[in-house]
Amino acid sequence: EECKVCFNNYDEELRRPRTLPCGHTFCSQCIEDTIKNSQLTCPSCRAEHSATDATQFPIIYAMEAVIKKLRSIQVTSVGTVSTKCGQDRTRGISKKLRSLVQEHKSSISNLISECEEALSQLSKYQGQVRDWKIQHHQLQDRLYDLLEQNKAAIELLEQEDTSVLTMTTEGEAGKKQLQTMLENLNTVNTAQEVVTTIDEADQYNVEVEDWIQKCQELFPDVNTVYTSIKVQETIKKALDTITTETGATAAPVLLGDSATTIMEK
Numbered sequence: 001e002e003c004k005v006c007f008n009n010y011d012e013e014l015r016r017p018r019t020l021p022c023g024h025t026f027c028s029q030c031i032e033d034t035i036k037n038s039q040l041t042c043p044s045c046r047a048e049h050s051a052t053d054a055t056q057f058p059i060i061y062a063m064e065a066v067i068k069k070l071r072s073i074q075v076t077s078v079g080t081v082s083t084k085c086g087q088d089r090t091r092g093i094s095k096k097l098r099s100l101v102q103e104h105k106s107s108i109s110n111l112i113s114e115c116e117e118a119l120s121q122l123s124k125y126q127g128q129v130r131d132w133k134i135q136h137h138q139l140q141d142r143l144y145d146l147l148e149q150n151k152a153a154i155e156l157l158e159q160e161d162t163s164v165l166t167m168t169t170e171g172e173a174g175k176k177q178l179q180t181m182l183e184n185l186n187t188v189n190t191a192q193e194v195v196t197t198i199d200e201a202d203q204y205n206v207e208v209e210d211w212i213q214k215c216q217e218l219f220p221d222v223n224t225v226y227t228s229i230k231v232q233e234t235i236k237k238a239l240d241t242i243t244t245e246t247g248a249t250a251a252p253v254l255l256g257d258s259a260t261t262i263m264e265k
Helices: 028-034 061-091 095-187 191-218 222-247
Strands: 017-019 025-027 039-041 048-050
Touching: 025 028, 028 039, 095 191, 095 222
Parallel strands: none
Antiparallel strands: 017 025, 039 048
C-alpha cells in the first residue's frame, strides 16, 4: 500500500499510515509537510483541520498489520521460488556435468590462491626493489659530492695557474730589462753613461728581487695543493675499488626454476 501524495510505500518509521478527521489516509511525512500555520488542508477533499504536528492524527494499525503480512508473504514466495529454481537447475544437470562444474570450480579456486600468493610475492619484491633504488640514490649522491669536490679543486688550480702565468709574464719582462742593462754596461763610453746605466740597472735589480720574493711568498698556495692532493687520493681510491670489483670474475646469479617463489630466487 502506498501514500496517495508521495506514492511511497508505508513503513513503520517516517511513513506510517495516519488518518485525518475527514477519513482520508496519508503517510506521517506528507502530513507533517502539509501543516502550515497550525492548519492542514486534506490533499484529497481540501477539508481544513487544525494541527501542529502529524502525531496528532491516529495511526491505522490495522493497515500496518496488513502491510506486514503482505510483505511476509512476498518474502516467503520469493524464497520458495528461488529454492525451486535452484533445485530445478540442479535437476537439469547430469551427474557428469555436475562433476565437471565442480572440477572447474576447484581449478579456479586453486588458481585464485596461486594468484594471491604471486601478488604477495610481488609486493615483497617491490619493497626490495625500492630499497635498492634508495641505496643507488645514496651512492649517486656520494658520487655527486666527489664530483663537486673535484670541480672545486679544478677551480682552485685554474686560479693558481692564472696567478703563475701573471707572475711568469712579470718575471720574463724583468729578465729582459736586466739583459738590456747588461748589454748597455758593455757599451758605455763616458762617465755620464756609466752613472745613468748603473742607476737604471739598480732600479731593475730591485724590481726583480721584489718579484723573486713575491714568487716565494705566493707559491705554492698551500690550500690549493692540499685540496688537489686530497681530492685526487679520494677519487683514485674510489675508482680503484670500482675497477677491481668490475674486473673480478662475477659469480653467476642463479635465479632458480619456475617453481621457486620470487623472493626465494
